[in-house]
Amino acid sequence: MTSPAELCTGVVAYWSRKVLDExxxxxxxxxxxxxxxxxxxRRVVAAARxxxxxxxxxxxxxxxxxxxxxxxxxRYRDGASGKGPWQ
Structure with a gap:
């Protein structure tokens, strides 16, 4: 099972690349x-530019x-507070 932190990392990295490219x-x-x-x-892209x-x-x-x-x-070091990874 993918942890909330791993899921966050994957989607943030994916979209950061797209934002940086486009x-x-x-x-x-x-x-x-x-x-x-x-x-x-937004922080990641600002640092990457x-x-x-x-x-x-x-x-x-x-x-x-x-x-x-x-x-x-x-962000997810204490889990997702029971609300799921999209919080």
Missing amino acids: DTYGDYQSMGLSNTQYEIL PVRLRQGVDAAQHLIDRQARTDCAD
Whole structure:
């Protein structure tokens, strides 16, 4: 079974790459994200943009993976409060 933190990491990393590539944000609900996950995505993309400019796409993608994993693990460290991973 996929943990809430792992699920968050996967969707945030996926959408962060799309946002970085397309340089536009969509609606968090159409992405299937919670408000909290969308906030994480925005932080991840904000951190990845200057890295992409200075160090290239590969470095930005590594940062996306690392920061999404860290931020999602922090968000769900105590579980999902019984409300499911989309909270």
